[in-house]
Amino acid sequence: MTTFPFAFAMAGGEGRTEILWMMLAVFGSAKLLAELFERLGLPGIAGEILAGILIGPSLLGWVAPGEVIRTMAELGVMFLLFRVGLEVEVAELTKLGGTALIVGVLGVVVPFATGWGLFQLLGRPPLESIFVGAALTATSVGITAQVLASKGLLHRPAARIILGAAVIDDVLALLILGAASSFATGTVNLMQLGLTTAFAVVFVVLVARWGRATVRTVMPRLESRLQVGEAQFSLAMVLLFGLAVLSAKAGVAAIIGAFLAGLALSGTLPRRIHDLAQGVTELLVPFFLASIGLQFSLAAFANWSTFLLALLLVPAAVLSKLIGCGLGASHLGREVAMRVGLGMIPRGEFCMVVARAGLTLHAISPATYRMIVFMAVAAAMLTPPLLKVAFRGVLAPPPETEDVFRIG
C-alpha cells in the first residue's frame, strides 16, 4: 500500500512505526510546503493541500489515505471550527442572519442548477445531472475558516456571513442529498425528508440559541465542584465531542456541532484553555489540509473527454458559488459580496459523500466520481489565493504568529 523508505524494526511494531512515519510525512511535508509557498508570496494553506497531492498515491506514494489519517483530518477540521466558534459571538452571527440565510439559500440553488444544467446540456442521464448538481451544493467551510482565522479576519462582516451561511448551507445540503437519494432509489418519502430536515433545523437552532446561556449557568457550578485536573478543558472536550456526535446523528456535519460547541463556550473559557485547544488544532489542521490533497487522483486525466469535463466542472463549481453567494450579499456592496462569494467556494467532505452515494446507487459513473473529487481538490486549492486577493485591503503586513486567534 505504501512505499517505505527505511528497513523495518525487528520488534513486531511494523504497522505502528508505519503510522508514525505517515504522520511525520504528512505534518512535515505540509509545513515545508507552507513555508515554501509563504516565501513565494502564495498562501501557505494551498501549500499544505499541495503537500497531500505530492506525498499521496498519485505521485510519491508515501502516504495512502487510511483510517487513521482520515480521523486525524476530521478531528483537525472539528477543532478548527471549534476554535473559530470560540472567537465568535452568537449575537454577531444573528445580526447578519438575514443576509446569511439568503447567501446560504442562493449558494445552494445556483450551484445545483449550474451542475444539473451543465450535465443536462452535455446530454448526460437526468439522474447523473441531479447528483452532480447536489455535489456542487455544500460549502466545506474549513479551508475558508483557516484562512480567516490565521489572518485575524474572523470579525469582518464577510466572515460572519460566511460562517452563518455555512451552517444554513449544511442543513440544505442534507435535504438535497436526501432528495437525490430518494430519486435514485425511486422511493420519494417527503414525510421522512421533511422530518429529517426539521430535526436538523431544530437541533441547530436550539443549541445556537440556548447553548451559551446553558453553558454560562452550568459550567461554573460544575467546574468549581470538580476535583479532576484541567476540569475546564475536559468539560470543553466533552461538549465538543458530544455536540459533534449529536450533530452527526441529527444529520448535519460533525463540524457544525464542533462550531456550535465553540459558540456555546465563547467568552467563558480563560486564555490558557484556548491555548490548549489551539495546540490540538495546530497539530491536526495540517492533516485536514493534506488529506484534501491525498484524495487527488491522476485517474481524472485518464482520457481527453474526462479531462475536459473536469476542466468545465471546476469553473462551474467556482463561479456558481461566487455568483450565488455574492448575489445574496450584494446589498452590502461589491467588496463584501466578493469576499462572501469567494469564501463559500471550497467543497469537501460532503461533496465526496454525495459522489460516493451516487456511485453506490449507480447514478453516476466512476469517471464522473473522479471528476467531482478533482473539482473539490481544485476548488480547495484555488480558495486561499482568491481570498488573499479579496481581503488585500484589510490585510496588515504579515501578522505576528502569536496573534493568530488572538483578536477580540
Place this chain on the structure above:
Amino acid sequence: MTTFPFAFAMAGGEGRTEILWMMLAVFGSAKLLAELFERLGLPGIAGEILAGILIGPSLLGWVAPGEVIRTMAELGVMFLLFRVGLEVEVAELTKLGGTALIVGVLGVVVPFATGWGLFQLLGRPPLESIFVGAALTATSVGITAQVLASKGLLHRPAARIILGAAVIDDVLALLILGAASSFATGTVNLMQLGLTTAFAVVFVVLVARWGRATVRTVMPRLESRLQVGEAQFSLAMVLLFGLAVLSAKAGVAAIIGAFLAGLALSGTLPRRIHDLAQGVTELLVPFFLASIGLQFSLAAFANWSTFLLALLLVPAAVLSKLIGCGLGASHLGREVAMRVGLGMIPRGEFCMVVARAGLTLHAISPATYRMIVFMAVAAAMLTPPLLKVAFRGVLAPPPETEDVFRIG
C-alpha cells in the same frame, strides 16, 4: 463489533460517526471515573484505566480497541513523555546516571529470573518460561510519568532515576526480546543481536548527549528565518515525530524518541509552546490510560488454573520490579528505593509485544498470553495508588490544576 446506543444518521457517514462516538465514550468515561476516584481519595489515573475496562469488550462493549483508538493512545503516551522530557534537564539525569544504570539492569535481571523461575517451578516448557520472563522485563514508564508529572514530582531524585532507568530498561528489553525470539526460532545470531543493541545504544547516547546542543544552535537560526505561522511549534512537532520514528527504527520504543525530543528541546521553548503541546497531551493521555483497560479480557478467568496462575503472576511482576529496582537505588535510602521500585512496576506495550511474539512463535499458549495481558493491566492499576502512598510525605495538599507541569 461495537454496540451502539443510537440510530445511525442517513448521510453515509456511519463509520465516521462511530469513531467520534468512541472518542466521546473513551474521553468522557475516563474523565468521569477519574473524578469519581479523586473524590474517593483514590488516584484519578487508576480511574481512567478502569474506564477502559468498563467500556471495553468484556463489560459494556461500547468501544473495541481498534486502529484509531490505538493510535490515539500511542500518540498520547508519546506526547506525555515529550512533555516530561521538556521539564527535565539532561544534566539532572546524568548526575544520577550510575544509579539509573544499576536500577535499569537489576530491574530487568530480577523480573526475568522471577518469571522464568516461576514457570520452571510450575513445570512449564522452558521456552514458555523464557517468554514469560522476557514479558516481565520492560517497564512502561507512561503511567509513572503521568503520576509524577501531574503531582509536580518530576524533579525529585527518585523521578530522575526512574526516567533514566526506563531508557536503559528499554534498550535491555530489546536485547532480551531478540534473544528470546532467536531461541524460539532456533537461529541464535549473536552478531546481529549485538549489532542491533549497539545501534540502539549509540542512537540513544548520541541524541541524549548532543541533541540539546544541536537544537540550541540550529533552532533559533531556523526559527528566525521561517515565515510559516507557529514555526516553533511546527519544528518541535517535526523533531518529536522524527525522533519517534528513528527510535522505532533503531529498535527502541517510539516513546523513548519522544522523551529524547523533549530533552533536546528543554529550556528552549517559550511557555506558550509548552501549553500548545500540553493541550494535545491533555486530550490524548485519557486514550492511553483507557486503552490499557481496553486490553482487559474476562477470558483470563476462563478456568481456575488460569485464574490462579494470573494471580501468582501479578505479585511476581510487582515484587520482582520493586525488589530489583529498589535494590539498585538502596544506597540512596529506603524511601527513595521504595519510590524508584514502585515507579518501575508498570508494564505495557512492550510486554504485549513479547506476549504476541511468543504466541506467534508458538512459544506460549493462548492462556498464558491472556495471563500476561491481565498482569499488565493489573500492574498498571496498582501503580498509581502505591506511588501515592510512597510520595505521601512530599505531596502538598491537592495541587492547583494550573500548576500541573508548571514546576521548575
